Amino acid sequence: MRDIHKEKIARVHSGEAPRVLDLFAGCGGISLGFDRAGFKNVAAIEFDAHAARSHAMNFHKDLSPKEFEKHAQAHDITKIEPNTFIREMGFSGPADRAIDVIVGGPPCQAFARVGRAKLREVAEHPQAFKQDPRGNLYLRYLHFVRELKPIAILMENVPDVLNYGGHNIAEEVCETLDDLGYDCGYTLLNAVYYGVPEMRERMFLIAYSKELNKKVTFPKPTNWVDLPRGYDNSRKVALKNINLDLLSEDHYFIVPPVVSSEDCAPAVTAQDALGDLPKITKHLEGDVKKGARNPREESTYPEAPITAYGSLMRNWPRFESRGVLYGHVTRALPRDYPIFARMNPGDQYPEAFNHALDLFNEALAKKTYYGIGFKGRERGVQGVIQVVCATI
Known part of the structure; x- marks a missing residue:
């Protein structure tokens, strides 16, 4: 491992662009950031056929038709082995010499609290999210790291990955990477603090080969906004497994960078x-x-x-x-138009729901609706709102 890492580091220091493999790539959001930073996306693994072809269109459209099709093919990361994939992509020589950086965000549905609620409903089991096989896909990510031996790693996921049924996935990943020869760290960052017009909190994990002798740090915020209370509470829930007062040498969590209105530009709206x-x-x-x-x-x-x-x-x-x-178009959603028309700057889902309730009550005051049937109380007033708003 050390000799391979030294060889890759020397190649990058000679001026060649670091070669990136994007796992769970989608159409290439993370790839795009690395591309802009001067890295070279050489391969990606994506399960969805449409997303895989979109990724190829975004990053490999200048290749010959035959080479393009290699990149446009979807792959199931649970079934393809790293060495096989590297060969299929046309790399010659040992597979563990082909990739310098591995990036990606394993599917978040099993981790995110919203996803957990959906899984409970579909599977009719209170712990369905723990039984979702997607919750273990980070192990395949680590398998690719073991086999391909990158010199740097980036993993991204929802904050709830820090509290997956009481288990901190990010901490486990760091422990494994440490044993494999990496210096690791993870934290929570909100996209709005970095010039993105969206309040999106995410866990970011970075690891460097110990041969780089580089400490893991995270970028200082460039923008500031006073986050609504719900976003602060979401971070607190995610962090409840982390004892910030007892950080030790084997604890990989890094406190998020401080955001200051005095040092940062206003958030992008x-x-x-x-x-x-x-x-x-x-x-x-x-x-x-x-x-x-x-x-x-x-x-x-x-x-x-x-x-x-x-x-x-x-x-x-x-x-x-x-x-x-x-594609600057909209779907036909007449149910939503009157709700959106009442929303004020800064309104979010709770406010939208309250506007829908107001519309329902106003319509109910004007008319009496008969024959509206629902299967079970669970659909309740939300189902009524949908019917009424669709007729307004």
Whole structure:
């Protein structure tokens, strides 16, 4: 392992771009960040066929048709072995020489509390999330690390991965990586603090080969916003397995960077991000048909002021828009229009639900509805709201 790591480090220090393998890649969100930072995405594993082909279109569209198809194929990470995959991708020589960096976020459905609720309902079992095989896919991630011996690793997941039925998955991953020869650390970061117009909390885990002699750190926030109470509570729930007062040498959690309104620019808002997009009005004219929409449908940007964020999105290297938008469409969702019309800046799901209740009560005051049947009380008022809003 040490000799292989030294060989890879020397190659990167000579000026060659680090070669990245993206696991559970989707269409390439993490790959895009590494691509922008100067890394080279050389392969990806994704189970969904549409996402796998999208990833290939995003990062390998300039290859020959034969080589492109290799990257466009979906793969089941539970069935394909690292050495086999590396050979299929056309790498020559030992498989453990092919990859410098492994990144990826194992599926979060079994970890996320929202996902757990859905699993309980579908499986009719209070601990269904623990029985979901996706909850063990991080072990396949570690298997690829063992076999391919990267010099650096990034793993991303929902905060609840720190409390998976009382088990801290991130801590276990770090313990395993430490034994394999890596310096590790993980923390919680919120995307809104880094210039993203979305309050999205995530666990990030970084590991470096001990041969790099590099301490794990996380970037300082660049933007600030006063997070709603619900987001703070979500972080506290995720961290309840971590004793912040008893950090020791074998404890891998790193306290999140401090965010200060004095040192950071204001957060990027939805208006900053979306204000220069063409207005969608066809739904107001009753001109939106039910069913799937064409994702290649084109529209053009209006003549409007462009924010720094808007300019970044239009001019992302190798993904420049050149003034054309694709798939800027909406589905036919008349049930939601009156709810959205009442929402105020800053409103979230609880407020949306309350607006739906108000619409229901107002409609009920005007009319009496008969014959509305529901299978069980569990659908209750939410089912009624859907029926009423659809008729408003």
